[in-house]
Amino acid sequence: MSKQVQVALLLTGNELMSGDTVDSNSSRIALALGAHKIGVGKKITVGDDPTLLSDSLMDLCASADVVIINGGLGPTEDDLTAELVAEVAGQALANHPSAIEHLKAWCERRGLELNASNLKQALLPEGADLVANPIGSAVGFALEVNGALVITTPGVPVELTAMLPEICDRVASRVGGGTVFIRRLQTFGIGESTIQELVNARTDDWPNGVTLGFRSGLPQLELKLQVDDASLLDNRDEAENLLHELIGDHIIGYDDEQLAMSLQRALLDRQMSVTAAESCTGGLIASLITREAGSSQVFGSGFVTYSNTAKSSVLSVPEASLAQYGAVSEPVVLAMLAGALEKSGADIGIAVSGIAGPGGGSDDKPVGTVWMAWGTTAHHRAIRLQVPGSRERFQILVAAIGLDIMRRQVLELPPIPHYIQRFIHRAS
């Protein structure tokens, strides 16, 4: 008889019920299985309560081909998973020789004595088949329970991640499966609905069998192009080409690539270097650039000039400009840019000065106002933007726009992207 769902998850732990911990393990499991065309149909989450645990496990064994239990494999009294599975399966608990071997080796590598509380982790239901944990002391196991394959996994994310390849194989040999082919693209400065409209207007050109998905973040939006069969890989390339035609200047890279890495690659290709003169972003742009390995090849120095005094003394912004136009003004960001380019010797730079809030705004220059100057000594320009939202959101977006605007200049893309229109200040 076919079950209601292929795979169900039973997530355990009081910390998941109190709200103190956000469950990200079930997302890890679902993404790994999804890459094998296997769907998770149902999840039940309960605390360390024996009755709720066994009711939930019985329920899931009845409705799913495979039940993956996450959590409760540790050495403490709260760790109930082995007992739970034994009880529901009607098996006794017994010492599992391979699990003892694993614990001995694990302790030995750390110079620890194998103690009683660790040994508890080798007490598994009779007939359980070990699932190797290459990292931690807790082994997982697999067992037939009431017509379902039950697989137990540890709650520690790195251990779970290390075990997922074996788990996916075990699940696939039970329920079938396959391979999906996913290409992820990172974009900036364009929304999901705009992309969907542009694609819808070209339905005739969209290749068969390619699914377009979105995963939004701040500041980037991820696109997923998915095909279910290797014979469709050319179609996926075609879909990617169409996206490049429609929104190419918004595509910054593959997989998890961030704006700063995309900028770094563009600079490396042209053997250019970059600097930043930051007031309202307070070092965030420099920090994003240097977060990426290899940044020393394109970045030598940056300047955080938060006060007016610093703008003058560090970047030689004329005091007269500060007095006449204020720190958040076109002459000041242009002077900051010129000063940073000169002091750093970099080829291209960005300068930002704005009002991140929550205080400091005026009728003339409300919170969210920012002047941004960017470019080289020879080719530069400045723009005034209005970026709404919290202080945190303001800083994240201004830094991202700054990185993107330099990326566009280096790559010779349209300098003022579409999205900037949303933020351009219009004098009333």
Next chain:
Amino acid sequence: MSKQVQVALLLTGNELMSGDTVDSNSSRIALALGAHKIGVGKKITVGDDPTLLSDSLMDLCASADVVIINGGLGPTEDDLTAELVAEVAGQALANHPSAIEHLKAWCERRGLELNASNLKQALLPEGADLVANPIGSAVGFALEVNGALVITTPGVPVELTAMLPEICDRVASRVGGGTVFIRRLQTFGIGESTIQELVNARTDDWPNGVTLGFRSGLPQLELKLQVDDASLLDNRDEAENLLHELIGDHIIGYDDEQLAMSLQRALLDRQMSVTAAESCTGGLIASLITREAGSSQVFGSGFVTYSNTAKSSVLSVPEASLAQYGAVSEPVVLAMLAGALEKSGADIGIAVSGIAGPGGGSDDKPVGTVWMAWGTTAHHRAIRLQVPGSRERFQILVAAIGLDIMRRQVLELPPIPHYIQRFIHRAS
């Protein structure tokens, strides 16, 4: 008959099953209810599948006094929650006049026409009682279903958060409840097990009725002191005093306070200002300081000197020191500190130079090596640390240690905290 659990959650949406979205809404709901002494006992998560949804809702109505449904209230075809509840309750769907009023007002505020897809959001089960959504277009509702109180809530986190006070009141009037009194303390540089051991050694002094909880993050560890009755508030203060006695120099503040904010308060109290000269942290320290509102009162400028050239030209580090000792050395961080203090005019500063990796290490100075100098022109010192882990973790920990070390100097706390021992480099 009493139910198995007080409150159960039904979380809906395909994005929760595919792994693309990590569910944080159930944590928001549980934390809000927890503050009213109401526990969430069980959660079921399913995709937008009518059969799974109705089976799950029936199951939860049978086992819980209150069932809160999250998601599926929007205007699209995938949004099935109103139909689901109507079906399980055996009620027809009907236009709800107050919901239409809400939608009209919502559209009017945005200058939008009320269209058919929005109007779908006013089609609710007969007898449903509106739960106000102060932010979004989707109203929630409450309805008796098979002996349980079912409350529906939107998936958009800010809308859910805005509705939680009313929801908590409704749940409390159904299942009872109360108030728990939680004080949260942020700590840095000490682990959960060390704190627990220190507290265990003083069991006799630990006041009755106070629960100590932990919530770990990077780089901070949160402590929660909880009592269940207002009469125990003095005991909570006593427990806090004991913690101050045991680990006071590690306690940086209440609620969500970050190290940078704690440093800002300490500096403000003494009318002092701060600067940073950063190589391996690349602007992260300045960025953390300026992330906090009010930072302009204590921070004027910071310097990101990533290259050797920048260390010399911007901070006047002698080229001879760089050549003789290398960029990651005591003479160089001391010179960086002196340069930053002079250029910025700040009272206290931090200078860091290290090897964040993954490349750039040597036998002599492996990846993770960092030299840190901090203090005033008159009182400063330097230390060599070895900070293991990824590039990201290295930068986060080095920046946090830098902020904490300055906080300690400003507050006249022990200058080299206990935790630094873990990281101190020992010549072999």
